[in-house]
Amino acid sequence: MTTVFTRIIAGELPGRFVHRDDEVVAFLSIAPLTTGHTLVVPVAEVDDWTTLDPALWGRVMSVAARVGAAVRTAFDVPRAGLVIAGFxxxxxxxxxxxARDMTDFDFRNVRHDVPATELADAQQKIVKALGA
Known part of the structure; x- marks a missing residue:
């Protein structure tokens, strides 16, 4: 069955992309832990990160590192959080x-009511930081 991420990647559902190439995409979460929360996703539909081809996993992590540096710059924070959950x-x-501190890692604090204008602003800030 096609996942919601596959549908976003294909353009069937909206997504606020900050990175896109043939193997890996990165788009904003609609349920962010903090403003600027981005999901880095392989284009290939693979369920579990432990079964990804090692070269593709390396690409995912390379993009994640670039996005992490960009969110630190864009939102003036001391750290970029990285979590692999998969549920x-x-x-x-x-x-x-x-991430400002460890409380930013608590998934009980995700927001489900983020205005589209806030997502658009976050997307613009991250894209700008990626281009810097």
Whole structure:
């Protein structure tokens, strides 16, 4: 069955992309831990990150590192959080987000009511930081 991420990648569902290439995409989470929370996702529909081809896993982590540096710059935070959970969507992905302290890692604090204008602003800031 096609995942929601596959549908976003294909353009069937909206996504606020900050990175896209043939192997890996990165788009904002609609349920962010913090403003700027980005999901780094392989284009290939693979359920579990431990079964990804090592070269593709390396590409995912390379993009995650670039996005992490960009969210640190864009949101002026001391760290970029990185979490691999994998329970929400059966499509391997990495969560990258601006982190001020360990409370920013608590998934009980995700926001489900983020205005589209806030997502658009976050997307613009990350894209700008990636281009810098």
């Amino acid at each position: 929400e969507v059966p499509h391997a992905h990495v969560h990258v987000f601006p």
